[in-house]
Amino acid sequence: MAVDLRPSQALKLLHDFNYEMVRDDDRDLTARQVTILLTVYLDPPPHTVRGLAAKLNVTKPVITRALDTMGRMELLQRRRDPADRRNVLVQRTVKGALYVERLADLMVAKSKALPL
Template structure:
């Protein structure tokens, strides 16, 4: 019986620590550490966004339209890598909750501009606070200066990685069964 898993031992009755195929403890493996932290972050972020239509995608719509101003529905769908039919349903749900509004584009009355409502901006601010609190809990082992350093270093790494291999929609990665394939 052969295994392609990098883990050659497991915790259990023997009390053996997981090890990579190289013999180094898994805890020393950057990929393992990033995966564990990302998995925990994804779960805690999903809990913070609970109740928001579309969850992470709804959050992206609110955050993008607040930061960048009103956007055409099709442009927003393309930017967030959301199928335009799915975007229509998502916007329907966000609009029903009073979080976004669709209005005619003055440059092309056939197109619709999507903008957050006042309630949408308030909701986004609340979601940002909830996410930050959950991030702080996740990073609770670090003191405040370490958290800020970690965030800054991680942001630099992410910006560099994204410049080499752009990912326009983090939801694609978060929802992928095999994140390495995106």
């Protein structure tokens, strides 16, 4: 079935989702970080620093720093490309998969609680 979302429902969903994230987590991911994370988890590999930077229309250091941060959180993982050792391949982790799953569950739960 197609997803039919009215503007007022969209705003409430957006509010409720962010509200829960803000209340639960001390430190939130930025919009850029979320986009990078979900891109890696939704788009087919391989993912490189340069590729992600081009796709998101940001500079390369933004990706490098986001990988530093989310790498420390163990949400993503760096690996050198064995074929071309200049490249860095960005890969998923178990912890990252769980985090993404939590995002999805939260969205689904909040959407179910929306008024008709």
